Amino acid sequence: MAEKEQLLEEMRKAVIEFDEDRVKELANRWIELGYDANEAIFEGLAAGMEVVGELFAKNEYFVPEVLMCADALYAGLDILRPHIKAEDRTETKGVVVIGTVEGDVHDIGKNLVKLMFEVAGFEVHDLGKDVPLEKFVEEQLRTDADLVCLSAMMTTTMPGMKKVIEMLRERNPNVKIMIGGAPVSEKTVEMYGADATGKDAASALEEAIRMVSSLREMKRRKEI
Ligand code: B12
Numbered sequence: 001m002a003e004k005e006q007l008l009e010e011m012r013k014a015v016i017e018f019d020e021d022r023v024k025e026l027a028n029r030w031i032e033l034g035y036d037a038n039e040a041i042f043e044g045l046a047a048g049m050e051v052v053g054e055l056f057a058k059n060e061y062f063v064p065e066v067l068m069c070a071d072a073l074y075a076g077l078d079i080l081r082p083h084i085k086a087e088d089r090t091e092t093k094g095v096v097v098i099g100t101v102e103g104d105v106h107d108i109g110k111n112l113v114k115l116m117f118e119v120a121g122f123e124v125h126d127l128g129k130d131v132p133l134e135k136f137v138e139e140q141l142r143t144d145a146d147l148v149c150l151s152a153m154m155t156t157t158m159p160g161m162k163k164v165i166e167m168l169r170e171r172n173p174n175v176k177i178m179i180g181g182a183p184v185s186e187k188t189v190e191m192y193g194a195d196a197t198g199k200d201a202a203s204a205l206e207e208a209i210r211m212v213s214s215l216r217e218m219k220r221r222k223e224i
Contacts, residue, residue: 015048018068099127106153
């Protein structure tokens with residue numbers, strides 16, 4: 001196996017085995033070798049977390065193990081994040097408000113989406129996790145954000161997104177709204193009246209760029 005693939009494999013394994021020191025060691029080695037930090041985050045750390053999800057679903061892992069895996073992932077992220085190649089930031093691509101909805105503390109996926117947005121040159125206002133629903137509306141109005149991104153990982157917290165969407169549409173019909181997280185599908189987008197979803201951080205970014213460009217185009221036409 002090539003060294004790069006082997007490092008990725010070991011990184012996944014170290015996240016799964018919640019071996020924080022090993023994750024740090026591997027992340028440092030990855031950087032020393034000059035590989036792309038982005039690849040290690042998504043194909044190493046996040047891919048390991050996917051397996052953790054499967055173990056959790058099979059009752060082989062419980063909350064304490066999963067939390068330790070998350071700590072290992074974040075330890076790697078701290079090392080890799082400063083090495084991500086940022087795009088030219090002379091002009092912001094757009095302003096985004098992001099957060100995980102009320103009642104939900106899952107924030108790993110949301111943080112990865114945020115990271116992609118920041119790297120691509122968006123101005124991101126992160127409200128964190130377990131965010132009171134009205135807070136999304138307040139922050140959108142305060143920052144005049146182009147896009148609001150809502151994350152939910154549980155079927156029980158997902159309906160909160162619908163409430164936020166209704167409140168946002170009432171106050172600002174032009175704002176774009178993207179929803180995401182494991183239980184969210186295209187059908188949810190339709191049912192809740194959102195504008196889009198993305199199955200992972202890369203597709204979230206692609207959609208965001210598309211939506212913000214069309215929003216800006218619409219605003220320009222109105223000004224002419
Ligand atoms: C890690 C984890 C935890 C950790 C969270 C740590 C943290 N800081 O986030 C801890 C241990 C705290 C936890 C707690 C609980 N959890 Co939990 N958890 C998970 C687990 C294993 C992995 C989630 C994860 O981080 N995945 C890795 C990331 C990279 O992927 P992701 O989150 O899906 O994000 C990607 C996409 O979804 C997308 N995305 C995410 N957000 C957004 C937003 C936008 C706008 C867009 C476009 C895209 C997008 O892009 C991301 C990056 O690629 C999942 C299992 C799973 N298969 O999802 C269960 C899971 C979500 N948890 C679950 C449950 C039930 C719980 C608990 C109730 C358990 C308990 N008995 O206490 C509590 C709830 C606490 C609460 N109130 O929120 C269930 C939910 C079931 C359901 N259908 O509702 C799941 C599905 C496990 C299961 N199979 O039962 N959990």
